[in-house]
Each structure stands twice: as structure tokens, then as C-alpha cells.
């Protein structure tokens with residue numbers, strides 16, 4: 619007769635999270651941030667955020683619309699409120715996703731270093747994973763104070779057609795479905811009367827139609 623092994627099933631945590639934090643100090647949070655102009659938000663943004671959040675086991679992925687992007691001519695942009703409305707509608711049914719309005723509230727040009735300094739000061743117990751497409755990875759050397767920014771966030775790269783997944787900086791590449799969609803393509807399609815069904819969530823498509831966005 620072999621000896622019987624005894625299995626114990628724990629139905630209650632041995633110590634509560636509160637007690638654990640008293641002993642070990644505050645538990646660090648792992649939060650993703652997808653910054654962008656979202657003019658408009660499209661399925662590429664949603665799929666990359668879902669892939670990074672679930673692959674890295676992040677507690678949240680925050681979608682952070684910029685007020686004014688640092689590197690592009692902003693004349694074509696629609697009012698920030700409309701970009702935020704579309705973003706809010708697009709992410710509302712995913713519990714992993716949330717909106718971060720720090721840059722909109724601050725106003726002016728949205729340099730990421732300014733934003734991340736403020737967020738780290740407000741949430742010192744959080745590790746931030748700043749998610750960028752391969753086009754932005756290629757552009758990183760031109761970001762303001764990128765060396766200082768690298769000490770505040772982990773950069774997570776997602777591949778994008780036409781851009782090599784390579785960088786002199788320490789980037790964590792996450793394998794996400796390759797989605798060949800861009801906001802500029804959506805704007806052009808609307809302007810030229812082509813369908814954007816399935817390229818943006820239906821609520822976003824309805825809003826673009828109702829508000830008559832991107833026709834000019």
C-alpha cells in the first residue's frame with residue numbers, strides 16, 4: 619500500500635492583501651499606457667493594447683490621448699473632445715482598458731517626459747509600460763529627453779508594416795497580430811467615400827458619420 623498524500627485546499631487567503639502590504643510594503647502595480655492622437659481610434663490600437671496587456675499580465679492599459687502631438691503638424695486635427703468621445707466609446711466594454719486624460723487636462727504640447735514625470739510622482743508604486751508601434755520606435759531618438767524617459771518607463775514595441783522591429787534602446791517586443799490600419803488611412807477612406815466598417819468599432823463609425831468628420 620502506497621502512502622496517501624494529503625491535499626489541502628485553501629478557501630481563504632492566508633494573509634489579506636492589506637496585511638501583506640503592511641509586512642512587505644505596497645505591492646507594485648503594472649500599468650500599460652498607449653499614448654496617441656487617436657484621430658480616430660481604430661482596431662490596430664485596440665488589438666495592440668489587448669495583446670500587450672494580456673501577454674504581459676498588466677492590471678490595466680490606459681489609453682492616453684495627447685492634447686497636441688509633439689512631432690506632427692496639428693492643423694488637420696479635430697477638436698480634442700471629439701477624439702476623446704470616440705476613444706471612450708471604443709474602450710468602454712473592455713475591463714482591461716481605461717482612459718487617462720492627463721495630457722488633455724494639462725493642455726499645450728504633449729511631451730511624454732512631462733506626462734510620465736507627473737504620473738510617476740502621483741503613483742510612485744506603479745511601473746509603467748509605454749506601448750508604441752514600430753514607426754514610433756524608429757522615431758524614439760528624436761523624443762524629448764528620451765534617455766531620462768527610459769528611466770521612468772519600460773517601452774513596449776509592437777510591429778507595424780514597413781518598420782523594422784529594431785532599436786538602439788531597450789524595447790520589449792510583444793508579438794501582436796499585424797494590423798495594417800492607420801488613422802490617416804481611415805481619414806482618407808472617409809474623405810474618398812470608401813467604407814471604414816470593421817476598421818473602427820461600429821460606435822466610432824456611427825459617430826464619424828453623425829458628426830460628418832473627415833469629409834473635407
Ligand SMILES: Nc1ncnc2c1ncn2[C@@H]1O[C@H](COP(=O)(O)OP(=O)(O)OP(=O)(O)O)[C@@H](O)[C@H]1O
Nearest residue numbers: 653654655656662750751754778797799800801802
Ligand atoms: N496598426 C498599428 N499597428 C501597430 N501600432 C500602431 C498601429 N496604429 C497605431 N499604432 C501605434 O499607436 C500609437 C498611437 O498611434 P496614432 O494615434 O498616431 O495612430 P496612427 O494610426 O499611427 O495615426 P496616423 O496615421 O494619423 O499617423 C503609436 O505608437 C503608433 O505607432
Ligand SMILES: O=C(O)c1ccc[n+]([C@@H]2O[C@H](COP(=O)([O-])O)[C@@H](O)[C@H]2O)c1
Nearest residue numbers: 653654655684687688689729730761762
Ligand atoms: O515626447 C516626445 O518627444 C514625443 C514625440 C513623439 C510622440 N510622442 C508620444 O507618442 C505617442 C504616439 O504619438 P502619435 O503622434 O503617433 O500619436 C503619443 O503619446 C505622443 O505624445 C512623444
